[in-house]
Amino acid sequence: MTVFIMVAGVFTGAGVWQETAARLAEAGSEAHAVPLTGVDASRPAASVPVDLETHIADVIAAIDAVGPASGREIVLVGHDYGIHPVLGAADRRPQHVARVVYLDCGMPQNGVPALAAVPDRVLRARLSGTPQHNSFEGELAQPIGDEWQRWGSTAGLSAAALERLDALAAPHPLGTLLQPLRLTGAPTSMPTTGVLCTRNGVGIDLVQQRVELGDPAMATLTDPRVTFFELPTGHWPMLSCPSALADVLLRAAAGEGRRLRPADTSATPVHLRPFPLEVPEVPRDRRGHVDLYVPDAEGPRPAVVLVHGGPVPAGARPTPREWPTLVGHARLAATEGVIGVTLDHRLHDVGDFERAAADVTAAIELVRSDPRVDADRIALWFFSSGGLLTADWLSHPPAWLRCLTASYPILTPPPNWGLTGDRFHPVRTVAHAGALPIVLLRAGRETPEVAATVAAFVTAAEDCGANLKLVDIPNGHHNFETLDATEETRLALRHAMRAVVTRLTS
Incomplete structure (x- = not known):
């Protein structure tokens, strides 16, 4: 017994x-x-x-x-x-x-x-x-x-x-x-x-x-x-x-239950699988915790700053700014004539969001100070749990922020993460976004707990009349870029990037 x-x-x-x-x-x-x-x-x-x-x-x-x-x-x-x-x-x-x-x-x-x-x-x-x-x-x-x-x-x-x-x-x-x-x-x-x-x-x-x-x-x-x-x-x-x-x-x-797979060092982990689009090689210019992918074009150019999610262990190598998804997006931006930017921030634990937000702000300031960048035309693109970092920018969007984008984001903090109040709670702050264009890439096969946060955000955005554009990937999963290398994914990525670039250059 x-x-x-x-x-x-x-x-x-x-x-x-x-x-x-x-x-x-x-x-x-x-x-x-x-x-x-x-x-x-x-x-x-x-x-x-x-x-x-x-x-x-x-x-x-x-x-x-x-x-x-x-x-x-x-x-x-x-x-x-x-x-x-x-x-x-x-x-x-x-x-x-x-x-x-x-x-x-x-x-x-x-x-x-x-x-x-x-x-x-x-x-x-x-x-x-x-x-x-x-x-x-x-x-x-x-x-x-x-x-x-x-x-x-x-x-x-x-x-x-x-x-x-x-x-x-x-x-x-x-x-x-x-x-x-x-x-x-x-x-x-x-x-x-x-x-x-x-x-x-x-x-x-x-x-x-x-x-x-x-x-x-x-x-x-x-x-x-x-x-x-x-x-x-x-x-x-x-x-x-x-x-x-x-x-x-x-x-x-009785000993039942699901068992976790050990990390397979002989196989490519999901986050390091190839970007699904073939994009031209663009030289990387490293500045501190920021990498810039600059197109061959004259004059200061708009920039798309790509913000990873997490938590990511402090010792993870390569660091997120070198992951194929982030680099692929940056190079795709460069092919559209704008500067793609990847960065590392220190979201190593769920208690690190304030530190991560400060890292992102510092990265944006570094990017805007670069003479190759049009400091008045910046887009921010967030991924996964990085979506919680959108709250600051939604609540007080600066004039230079021309578009805010999020892929398979978490948009309300999980209760056990201890993130109370409005900060890091985009569902509560989207009402202050005004006319800021928002592009949301929504995975049709998202995990239920994340999908619920996206649904809450969409409802809140619609209720306040936010300038929201949805890009749906009906058969896409969380991390669809590397999990679902399908034509549906490729079309959605190109469509989303062009929507962002249009908002940057118009």
């Missing part, structure tokens, strides 16, 4: 697991939701402040209560913050744990506190200045209603379920977020399963892409003992789809 020991996330206690536990029991398994000290009413805090070690002890007690000598397999399930005490307990009882399930959470590392995974960047910055002591006092007040969105997507939660989340919530002991997690490394040898809630921003394909980009932090996820599942819901699947979650947990315990 499998015994599931489940640990809830921040502000939520054992009560959120009620329906999931019942369905696991109906399937013949045992299921225990761990009451956490200082969170659950059944386990009030004593006089000593509650920290992460307190919650690790709560989980260890649940493991020991099962009686490992009985031969029953124990599967630990950690949701959100709950993965921290789960890993701490697994580290101390490795011989008793058959599998660890990461339920819509990150991958905690030794010596790093749970605060690092808090998606609310403002709160994270405020708490990061808290003095580090051997014990921590205080608590965080629980969210209510729409405030939950700062902690994860509420997609899939009915009004009744959201009310129940409010009712079950409790203040969370601050010390559990501030005390670093201490691991010996024992959990790394255990079978693990990641359950990704795609409406919260991450799917398996995105993780696979990070592997193929050579991100060393992702390499361990290609171990055959690591499996993945997706749930098309928000951050609280135990309330939005408890039956589906129970089914996934049972399958995870």
Whole structure:
């Protein structure tokens, strides 16, 4: 028999697991939701402040209560913050744990506190200045209603379920977020399963892409003992789809799930496959973190500045400005008589958007100062998650910005990226774009989570009367330039570039 020991996330206690536990029991398994000290009413805090070690002890007690000598397999399930005490307990009882399930959470590392995974960047910055002591006092007040969105997507939660989340919530002991997690490394040898809630921003394909980009932090996820599942819901699947979650947990315990492919060094990764159009060679002129592809033409020329997405690991080689898609677009621009520009920016992690935006602004200033460039005729072209960087330019378009273009963009930030407010939220800022021409290349076979952001942007643009032109690739996927080398793709690329050049030169 499998015994599931489940640990809830921040502000939520054992009560959120009620329906999931019942369905696991109906399937013949045992299921225990761990009451956490200082969170659950059944386990009030004593006089000593509650920290992460307190919650690790709560989980260890649940493991020991099962009686490992009985031969029953124990599967630990950690949701959100709950993965921290789960890993701490697994580290101390490795011989008793058959599998660890990461339920819509990150991958905690030794010596790093749970605060690092808090998606609310403002709160994270405020708490990061808290003095580090051997014990921590205080608590965080629980969210209510729409405030939950700062902690994860509420997609899939009915009004009744959201009310129940409010009712079950409790203040969370601050010390559990501030005390670093201490691991010996024992959990790394255990079978693990990641359950990704795609409406919260991450799917398996995105993780696979990070592997193929050579991100060393992702390499361990290609171990055959690591499996993945997706749930098309928000951050609280135990309330939005408890039956589906129970089914996934049972399958995870059985060793099922999708496995990631290791990066194949003998094959060409997707992002380095050839550009689908044959474009003439144009010499590259490198200036700092910017490359210019200048046509053989007289006088200052308009420029198209191409902005890659990410996150891209800091050590990835070649860097994005040398990727075939970016270079191909730059050379295609040069064949149309304008200067193509590629650049590198430091979007190495989802917390790097402000730094990336500053890098892009610096690159544009460098380009506009070049005597070969007509500084009053610039187009910006963004790709994938670089689409979030369009928000600054949509909210206050400068006079020299003659066109803004985006290919398969992400246009609302995933909830778990912690990008609150209007900055990096193009759906909210497009209403300020005025007459700025916007060209949007839309992939018909886009991933559902990205397609939803594009649909929201198109609706917002239409509602405010924005100057939007859509270029559709009905059979195109995300990264269609290198994934779909079809005539449809080639026609769309030429059409989009000519639309941009027309807006630059008119």
